Amino acid sequence: MKKIHLYTPIFAGLLLMMSSCNFFSLDTPNDPNNPSLGSVSQNASRTQVQNLVTGLESRHRDYLFTVTMLYGTMGRELWYLNASDPRWQTDWLGMNGRQATANMFGYLNTYQQPYFAIRQALTVIDAVNNTNTFTTEEKNAVSGFAKTLMAYQYLIVAMGQYDNGIRIDVKDLQNPGPFLPLAESLTQIKRILDEGNTELNGAGTGNFPLRLTSGFTGNGFGTIAGLRQLNRAIAARLAVYRQDWQGALDAVAASFYSATGSLEAGPAHTFGAPPDTFNPLFFVKNANVSTMMVVHPSVLRDTVAGDARVRAKFFRRTAPVSVTSDGTPLAGLYQDNRFALNTSEVKFFRNEELVLIAAEANAQLNKIPEAVAAINRIRTVAGIGNYTGATTKDALIDEILFQRRYSLWAEPWGHRWVDLRRYDRLNAANVDVTIDRGTIFRQLARPQAEINWDEYVKTR
Secondary structure (H helix, E strand, O other): OOOOOOOEEOOOOOHHHOOOOOOOOEEOOOOOOOOOHHHHHOOOOHHHHHHHHHHHHHHHOOOHHHHHHHHHHHOOOEEEEEOOOOHHHHOOOOHHHOOOOOOOOOOHHHOHHHHHHHHHHHHHHHHHHOOOOOOHHHHHHHHHHHHHHHHHHHHHHHHHHHHHOEEOOOOOOOOOOOEEOHHHHHHHHHHHHHHHHHHHHOOOOOEOOOOOOHHHHOOOOOEHHHHHHHHHHHHHHHHHHOOOHHHHHHHHHHOOOOOOOOOOOOOEEOOOOOOOOOOOOOOOOOOOOOEEEEEOHHHHHOOOOOOHHHHHHEEEEEEEEEEEEOOEEEEEEEEEOOOOOOOOOEEOOOHHHHHHHHHHHHHHOOOHHHHHHHHHHHHHHHOOOOOOOOOOHHHHHHHHHHHHHHHOOOOOOOHHHHHHHHOOOOOOOOOOOOOOOOOOOOOOOOOHHHHHHHHHHHHO
């Protein structure tokens, strides 16, 4: 996939000096191969809008490395061991009492990259709606697609910032909207998703009117119908976070959910050789390196014998990868086994999650047979047999969270950290910090540049 940078992001750290830039700003480079913002805001050509959509797909994946590694680290799904800089361990694990501060090492891409994607989506929407080169149905398709990806990106920021709240209104760069509390932020994300769904419903049938990568088209999401199903899949995830259990089931029913189909079905981020970008989660098997994503020891310790997910996802090295930080040795003998090549695609939503969402929502609604059936679908594919435990709501939620831990391990979201927090289980019983002497983080800090911006606004 060609990575088209229509706008180069600027990290603004000097807001107190009255800079007009903030986390949502996008600078326009002097690049003759790409249009300026002004050239696409009115009467953009189909080629220009195509380039914007391609750029949106590119930005849609830019969160992948940092969110997967950092959220996964905080949920103790994995360690990202990197001997080149001890802060990958000391800061990300919160070793020896370190906190998630505004100056925490290497976390800003969990915030700024999603907002760059959101700003790109807003540009796509403005461009397609202010041109006569698309039909009404085509405009609905492009805008609905952009809003679907916007909602996904907003959720990334919301799950990192959590009680801090997030900005939803970032259209006016000089006057971004206020930070909304979490519940209100999630309500606004639902509004954006629903708007996208309505637009996709008004986009006719057939294929999406512009080119998408094989991550969409090769997985059944290059059509209007497929994009509507993706929109509803994201809506199902959001409904679970909002504890809207019936809403979750309604969204699952309208998504690409299949109770008997492949659990791997879903859209993907794609990668390629330069000028594209390699898969940032790929590490050479058994490489003799000091930088590696490894499986957290507690994940290995708690596995069920014979679980096929362990064999499929975890590769046993001949020698561990080891680092020592703050006097604490950390070592991992197992690494990620999911990607064959550095150009392998990465699914960003899979049917397996939808099955687990169905299980959770049914359990919460005391629809016990339906919940157990969904659990058994996951367990059967994993080769560990049907569920035989208690069928109380609490027991089923325990089982579902356990299955989510292995089914969704190190997926591009940080499910384990998010799941434990939303069930008030971010504690020593569920997050093993005994080896790394770390901290259990509830959320990340609001970036310093955002704090500075708000202080500057008060003085204007």
